[in-house]
Amino acid sequence: MSATGVASVRRLLRGTVAHVPRDPFTAAGEALEAWDDGGLALADDGTIAAVGAWRDLRAAYPAADVDDRSGAWLLPGFVDAHVHYPQVGVLGGLGPRLLEWLEGRTWPHEARFADAAFARAEARQFLRLLARNGTTSALVFGAHQAVAMEAFFHEAAASGLRVTAGLVVGDVGLPEALRTTPELAFEEAAFLARRWHGRGWLRYAVTPRFSVSSTAALLAACGAVAREVPGTWVTSHLNETPDEIAVVRARFPDQRDYLATYEAAGLVGPRSVFAHDVHPSDDELTRLAAAGARVAHCPSSNHALGSGLFPLARHRRAGVGVALGTDVGAGTSLSLLAEATSAYVGQMLLGADGERLTGARLLWLATAAGAHALGLGDLVGDLRPGRAADVVALRPPPGSTLAAALTHAADGPSALATLVTLAREDAVEATWVAGEAVWCAAAAERLVG
Ligand code: GUN
Numbered sequence: 231m232s233a234t235g236v237a238s239v240r241r242l243l244r245g246t247v248a249h250v251p252r253d254p255f256t257a258a259g260e261a262l263e264a265w266d267d268g269g270l271a272l273a274d275d276g277t278i279a280a281v282g283a284w285r286d287l288r289a290a291y292p293a294a295d296v297d298d299r300s301g302a303w304l305l306p307g308f309v310d311a312h313v314h315y316p317q318v319g320v321l322g323g324l325g326p327r328l329l330e331w332l333e334g335r336t337w338p339h340e341a342r343f344a345d346a347a348f349a350r351a352e353a354r355q356f357l358r359l360l361a362r363n364g365t366t367s368a369l370v371f372g373a374h375q376a377v378a379m380e381a382f383f384h385e386a387a388a389s390g391l392r393v394t395a396g397l398v399v400g401d402v403g404l405p406e407a408l409r410t411t412p413e414l415a416f417e418e419a420a421f422l423a424r425r426w427h428g429r430g431w432l433r434y435a436v437t438p439r440f441s442v443s444s445t446a447a448l449l450a451a452c453g454a455v456a457r458e459v460p461g462t463w464v465t466s467h468l469n470e471t472p473d474e475i476a477v478v479r480a481r482f483p484d485q486r487d488y489l490a491t492y493e494a495a496g497l498v499g500p501r502s503v504f505a506h507d508v509h510p511s512d513d514e515l516t517r518l519a520a521a522g523a524r525v526a527h528c529p530s531s532n533h534a535l536g537s538g539l540f541p542l543a544r545h546r547r548a549g550v551g552v553a554l555g556t557d558v559g560a561g562t563s564l565s566l567l568a569e570a571t572s573a574y575v576g577q578m579l580l581g582a583d584g585e586r587l588t589g590a591r592l593l594w595l596a597t598a599a600g601a602h603a604l605g606l607g608d609l610v611g612d613l614r615p616g617r618a619a620d621v622v623a624l625r626p627p628p629g630s631t632l633a634a635a636l637t638h639a640a641d642g643p644s645a646l647a648t649l650v651t652l653a654r655e656d657a658v659e660a661t662w663v664a665g666e667a668v669w670c671a672a673a674a675e676r677l678v679g
């Protein structure tokens with residue numbers, strides 16, 4: 231058992247505990263730590279006081295209340311490094327590739343978020359679904375309308391989740407309903423950033439949609455917001471498809487590549503997260519690494535839109551930090567475990583150029599890697615004492631394929647691989663942020679049937 235000196239422990243969680251406290255791509259030996267009959271001691275301040283074998287934990291805290299989740303897995307809460315709030319309504323739209331999907335399906339739907347009441351209801355539902363999928367921290371791509379973002383931040387504050395998000399802006403190549411100007415983009419984004427950045431667990435992310443829908447002046451306005459409100463994050467899309475890259479080259483003939491369009495505006499730094507990067511040049515990878523910027527790998531989206539197979543090994547060799555994003559609604563679910571399975575499949579299809587992804591590596595990508603990408607690596611991402619108690623309990627539904635497959639798992643690592651492959655939304659029994667429940671399947675059944 232490992233423990234901090236915190237004395238005020240009133241609650242113990244019991245279950246099969248697993249986490250990956252060291253980078254499994256570089257650690258010598260097995261990076262996975264797991265206890266078949268294990269537990270967590272939760273301190274009153276919302277942190278983890280101890281993790282280890284149940285017997286040791288119980289002996290150390292004999293007077294604490296017990297929340298017995300035996301038969302369930304207790305993992306660190308998942309971190310989604312790229313997911314779109316206004317796109318739950320376009321999930322599952324099979325058929326088109328990226329630019330056609332955006333123009334034909336996604337942008338018309340996102341225009342509906344001008345209606346504040348609609349936006350607020352969608353925000354509440356979206357955040358509830360994150361928690362229901364075991365996600366406790368997320369970098370959320372917002373909406374184009376300030377009223378929709380005001381509604382979103384209110385709901386995010388009430389959700390108890392760790393959310394970083396911002397107003398999406400673009401001033402060209404978009405339907406009129408979604409277009410702004412550099413001046414208005416600065417004014418609205420700076421207003422929202424001053425108002426919400428650092429409130430509770432909320433943070434602001436400066437969010438140009440992508441360089442396809444940006445002039446240099448719009449990107450410069452985004453850079454100005456990031457300087458105006460210190461500590462804000464930056465997020466956008468990068469090198470997703472060859473067609474998209476060709477449009478960016480045509481729009482920015484003076485820039486050497488896609489990344490340079492963001493660099494010119496001061497948008498590439500250690501608090502920047504770029505989604506996709508399926509088709510980077512070596513030079514772009516070198517510059518991303520030097521800047522300390524991160525990439526959100528969104529495999530189910532890349533596969534569904536036919537965007538390509540993500541060069542994970544090239545990113546890792548270049549020293550670019552990579553996390554996982556569901557990229558709903560181009561991605562196919564809000565489950566980080568489904569995303570991890572997709573990442574596995576993509577790397578296998580890359581053959582010799584792919585990374586071999588074990589259960590431990592996949593769990594790390596879905597948890598600690600995301601925490602690092604979002605600058606939360608000292609706070610969450612694993613279950614070591616001192617970390618915030620952001621935890622998800624996964625219980626194989628009775629009679630499910632997951633339950634059947636797990637009975638045959640030879641050891642901890644193979645059981646984890648089975649869990650990653652098969653556990654989905656219906657296995658999420660409870661989700662906690664800083665020890666507070668943000669999702670409880672049993673209570674939800676009682677409340678909403
Ligand atoms: N590039 C610009 N906008 C989007 C989006 O909404 N989804 C994806 N996958 N790529 C984008």
Ligand code: ZN
Pocket residue numbers: 312314371467505557
């Ligand atoms: Zn996206």
